[in-house]
Each structure stands twice: as structure tokens, then as C-alpha cells.
Amino acid sequence: MLLVFDLDDTLIPTSKEITPKKLDFALKQMIDSGLLFDFEEGRRMIHQMNESARRSKEVIEEFVLRAEGSDYHKEVGLRALDEKTQGINVTPQIDLNDFLKILRKSHKLAIVTGGNKEAQEEKIDLYQIDRELFDEIIIEEWGQKERAYTKLKEKFGPFLVVGDRIINDLSGAKKIGCITIHIRQGRGAFEPKNHPDVDFEIETIKELTRVLERI
Ligand SMILES: [Mg+2]
Numbered sequence: 758m759l760l761v762f763d764l765d766d767t768l769i770p771t772s773k774e775i776t777p778k779k780l781d782f783a784l785k786q787m788i789d790s791g792l793l794f795d796f797e798e799g800r801r802m803i804h805q806m807n808e809s810a811r812r813s814k815e816v817i818e819e820f821v822l823r824a825e826g827s828d829y830h831k832e833v834g835l836r837a838l839d840e841k842t843q844g845i846n847v848t849p850q851i852d853l854n855d856f857l858k859i860l861r862k863s864h865k866l867a868i869v870t871g872g873n874k875e876a877q878e879e880k881i882d883l884y885q886i887d888r889e890l891f892d893e894i895i896i897e898e899w900g901q902k903e904r905a906y907t908k909l910k911e912k913f914g915p916f917l918v919v920g921d922r923i924i925n926d927l928s929g930a931k932k933i934g935c936i937t938i939h940i941r942q943g944r945g946a947f948e949p950k951n952h953p954d955v956d957f958e959i960e961t962i963k964e965l966t967r968v969l970e971r972i
Pocket residue numbers: 763764765766767920921922
């Protein structure tokens with residue numbers, strides 16, 4: 758069976774390692790472009806807002822509103838979020854490649870992720886995820902995974918999907934008869950429990966083995 762993985766907060770710890778640094782960068786860009794706000798105070802606000810936000814995009818929008826910035830500042834901040842993450846140090850997911858290699862002995866693997874193509878590609882490289890392990894790596898627009906899921910089902914048959922966002926990552930797959938696994942990591946930890954679109958819940962990617970034994 759094909760195993761489909763979301764990228765952010767499923768295979769890599771995006772909201773822990775990348776998002777805070779991207780938000781700092783966006784704040785700096787906005788201040789540099791004329792937004793009147795103290796950097797340290799802005800930073801505290803942004804990080805606090807980020808803890809319960811659905812997306813970093815929404816943090817920037819909300820912050821600009823609170824800081825009484827203009828549409829231009831908002832545009833600068835949002836653009837900064839999509840820019841390349843040059844200079845960000847991350848913890849390479851070495852174990853992850855080994856784990857995926859084991860799964861690959863009995864399954865085909867794919868990544869379906871949403872967002873800016875360049876930024877998503879860069880994260881795959883940054884975390885040294887071995888692309889050779891995957892039959893498909895699909896980058897869709899944010900919130901548009903259903904299109905990819907339909908194509909994958911036509912090609913590989915019903916699949917199993919792992920993701921941290923129930924609506925974005927799992928609901929579309931559930932609708933077309935696939936098995937859904939909610940991974941309660943990163944922002945996914947705030948998602949509701951016992952959701953009807955979730956077949957199994959796991960806390961870390963390694964727990965997937967336990968699920969695979971049961972299906
Ligand atoms: Mg995710």
C-alpha cells in the first residue's frame with residue numbers, strides 16, 4: 758500500500774525549528790520597511806500569537822492589524838514567510854531516512870505537502886530527506902491536497918495518509934476511501950481528538966509501525 762506523508766510537522770518539526778525564525782525574519786523586514794514597532798516587543802507578541810495560530814500567515818496578518826501597520830507592511834511580512842530559509846540551523850532527521858527505508862521494503866512512499874514550491878523544496882533539502890525513497894513528491898497550493906490525493910488514488914489505489922492537520926491533510930483522503938492517521942505533533946497537537954475523519958492517532962512518526970501491524 759502507498760503511504761502518503763505530509764511534510765510540515767509530520768516528517769519535520771517545522772513549527773518548532775523553522776516557523777519562529779521565519780516570523781522573526783518577517784518582523785524584521787516589516788520594521789525595516791517602516792513599520793513603527795520595537796523589535797523585541799513585537800517578537801514577544803508574535804511568538805505568543807503563534808502558539809495558538811493555525812498558520813504563520815495568520816500571525817502576521819493579526820500582528821499588522823494590532824501594530825496598526827499598512828497593507829504594504831503586511832505584504833512585506835507575508836512575502837518574507839515564503840522566502841528561502843537561508844542561515845537557519847535545523848536538526849537533520851537522520852533517523853527518519855532509516856525509518857523510511859524500513860517502511861519502503863513493504864510499501865511505496867509519497868510526500869504531499871502544501872505551500873510555496875521553493876520553500877517546501879528547500880525544507881526537504883534542509884532536513885536532508887532522501888528524495889530517492891519516495892515514488893512521488895507533490896507540492897500543492899496550501900489547502901489544495903484533494904487534487905493530489907485523487908491522482909494518487911488513480912495511480913496506486915487506496916492509500917494511507919499521515920498528517921498533523923485533520924481538514925487539510927486527512928479529510929480529503931477519507932472522503933475518497935483512504936486510511937487516515939492523525940499525528941499529534943506541532944500545530945497538530947491542538948486539533949480535536951476523536952474526529953470522524955481520523956482512523957488512527959499517533960504521537961510520533963515511529964508509532965506508524967504499530968498502526969501498520971493492525972491494518
Ligand atoms: Mg503539516
